[in-house]
Amino acid sequence: KQEVTQIPAALSVPEGENLVLNCSFTDSAIYNLQWFRQDPGKGLTSLLLIQSSQREQTSGRLNASLDKSSGRSTLYIAASQPGDSATYLCAVNGSSNTGKLIFGQGTTLQVKP
Amino acid sequence: DTEVTQTPKHLVMGMTNKKSLKCEQHMGHRAMYWYKQKAKKPPELMFVYSYEKLSINESVPSRFSPECPNSSLLNLHLHALQPEDSALYLCASSQGRALYYGYTFGSGTRLTVV
Numbered sequence: 001k002q003e004v005t006q007i008p009a010a011l012s013v014p015e016g017e018n019l020v021l022n023c024s025f026t027d028s029a030i031y032n033l034q035w036f037r038q039d040p041g042k043g044l045t046s047l048l049l050i051q052s053s054q055r056e057q058t059s060g061r062l063n064a065s066l067d068k069s070s071g072r073s074t075l076y077i078a079a080s081q082p083g084d085s086a087t088y089l090c091a092v093n094g095s096s097n098t099g100k101l102i103f104g105q106g107t108t109l110q111v112k113p
Numbered sequence: 114d115t116e117v118t119q120t121p122k123h124l125v126m127g128m129t130n131k132k133s134l135k136c137e138q139h140m141g142h143r144a145m146y147w148y149k150q151k152a153k154k155p156p157e158l159m160f161v162y163s164y165e166k167l168s169i170n171e172s173v174p175s176r177f178s179p180e181c182p183n184s185s186l187l188n189l190h191l192h193a194l195q196p197e198d199s200a201l202y203l204c205a206s207s208q209g210r211a212l213y214y215g216y217t218f219g220s221g222t223r224l225t226v227v
Contacts, residue, residue: 034215043119043203043220044156051213089155091216099144099207100169101216103155 002027002094006104013080014112021075021107023090028068030094034101035064035075038087047088048075080111114139117219119204125225128194134222136187136204142217145187147179148203150221156203162187194226 003026013019023033032051036044048057048064050073056065063076073090087108091101117138126132136145144163148156161169162181176198178190187204201221208214 032213032215036218041201041223043201044205044216044218046215046217049215091155099146099161099163099209100158101156103157105155 002030002092002102004090004092004102004104006088006090006107008107009105010108010110012110012112015080015082017080017111018076018078019080019109021077021088021090021109023073023075023104025071025073025092025094025102027094028071030068030092033064033066033073033090033092035062035073036089036091038089038106040087044089077109080109082111082113084111085109115217117204117206117217119202119219119222121222122220123223123225125227126191126194127227128196130194131190131192133191134189134202134204134224136189136219137185138206138217139185140206140208140217141184142206142208143184144207144209145181146205146207146216147187147189148205148218150201150203152200160189191224194224196226199224199226 005024007022034049035047050066061078066073087106089106091103120135147159150156159173160179165181180188203221204219205216
C-alpha cells in the first residue's frame with residue numbers, strides 16, 4: 001500500500017530565504033508526482049507535475065525533483081515571499097486503473113516579512 | 114477555459130435535507146473526481162468517473178450519490194447526511210486517468226451539516 005510522507009509538517013522562515021520541502025513515498029512504481037498549494041479553506045492549485053521518467057520540473061521560483069528509485073521528491077522555493085505562505089501537498093499517482101492520487105499530510109509554510 | 118468550477122462555495126444543510134453539489138469543466142477532460150477533505154487532513158478520493166461512467170466508488174456511504182450527466186458536468190447529491198460529513202468537497206478533472214496529464218482541482222464546496 002502506497003504511503004506518502006511530508007517533512008516537515010510546518011515551517012516558518014524569514015522572507016527571502018530559500019527552502020526545501022520534502023516528500024517521500026514507499027512504492028516506487030508511480031506514474032507521476034504532483035505538487036499542490038492550498039490556501040486556508042480553498043481548493044488545490046497545481047504547482048508542478050513530474051512524470052516518472054523525469055528528474056525535475058521548474059516553474060518560476062519553484063523547482064521540483066524526483067528520485068523514483070529512492071522514493072523521494074523535493075520542492076525547492078527560491079527567494080521566499082510572504083505570499084508563498086500556504087500548505088504544500090505532494091501527491092503520487094501510482095495506479096493505472098483508478099488514477100487515484102495518494103496525498104501526503106502536507107507542509108504548512110509561513111514566510112514572515 | 115482552464116478551470117474547474119464548483120458551486121455553491123458554501124452550503125449549510127440539516128440532516129434531513131437533500132442538496133446537490135455541482136462541478137463543471139470545459140477543458141475536454143474525460144475523467145472527473147470527487148474528493149473529501151476534513152480539516153487539517155489531505156484530500157481523500159470518493160468517486161471517479163471516466164467517460165461519464167462511474168469507475169471507482171471508494172466505499173462511500175449511499176447518502177452520497179454521484180451523477181455525471183455529460184462530459185462537462187459532475188454532481189454530488191446529498192441526502193440524510195451526518196454532522197461528521199462536514200468537510201471541504203473538492204472536484205477535480207484530468208485529461209485521461211491522470212497518468213500523464215495531472216489533475217486540475219476546483220476551489221471546493223465547504224459543507225456544514227447541522
